[in-house]
Amino acid sequence: MPELPEVEQLVVGVRAAASGATFVDVTFFREDIREPLDKRGISDVILDQKITQVTRRGKYMLIHTKRGALGIHLGMSGRFIVDDCSRVSRLHTHVVFSIQQKTGELKYLHFVDPRRFGRVFPATKHEAESLSHTYLKNLGVEPLELGSNLWKHLFDQSRKRSTAIKTFLMDSSVLVGVGNIYASESLWRAKISPLRLAKDIDASEMKRLAKEIIKTLSEAIAAGGTTFRDYRNSDDKPGSNQDKLAVYERDTKPCKRCKAPIEKAVQAGRSTYFCAFCQN
DNA sequence: ACATTGACCTGGGAGC
């Protein structure tokens, strides 16, 4: 569900509310989310601990304390809402964290996830700092951190990959943060067909693609993320980037560049949207 | 090592 821009938005919101605050309580309402909640481990890492920083790695948010970090992944339908109220007013609220801000004010972090594909987990200090936790250790590069070197990384990693370029972009061991929406959007902007094999993309095409990935993600962050269905930021508000999408869920509608009808294909079990006329 | 598929869940929309 949320891809890099959405998680980045979330991190900014949680950082604003939680930096310097202290975890004072946690209540678990449901333990059997994707991985059974490690209540003991979570409590050990956060309770009575001050929040030192809030960071993002790929689609994971990490809320750090002196003892380690609380890891959050929203899966497809998760929300993480900063609320003034502890009352569980939303269906599928699985965990509520109570924090006390520096001002003494209490805030409540609600983890809500209907489909339960998300994750809430503890990481030790070492696992959090060296990113060696099981969920973090195999993640590929951060597109926005690599900048102008991104194309070279993608180029090198793809030389022997006979999978489609779109599927390759969504491989989190290569590159993090690009999911189903932004993979389609970046390829449209770069005028590259999602159906082509990764190894067949030449250097100049990969430069174009890398540049468009960075632009696509950055613009989506600036627009507050993309809300198709479930995504909400930490204030429980939708983003506005869905209004700017060129191809995602626009099949049969005219291409914004050449007016040919946008097509839909299925790759690795996921829908891909593209213009067969101007993406080559 | 790499590619593909199915499994994990609930909710909403389309079609009958």
Add this chain to the structure above:
DNA sequence: TGCTCCCAGGTCAATG
């Protein structure tokens, strides 16, 4: 209205 079927911003284990 109500039913069934299909689809959805992601990962990961299992299989070839």
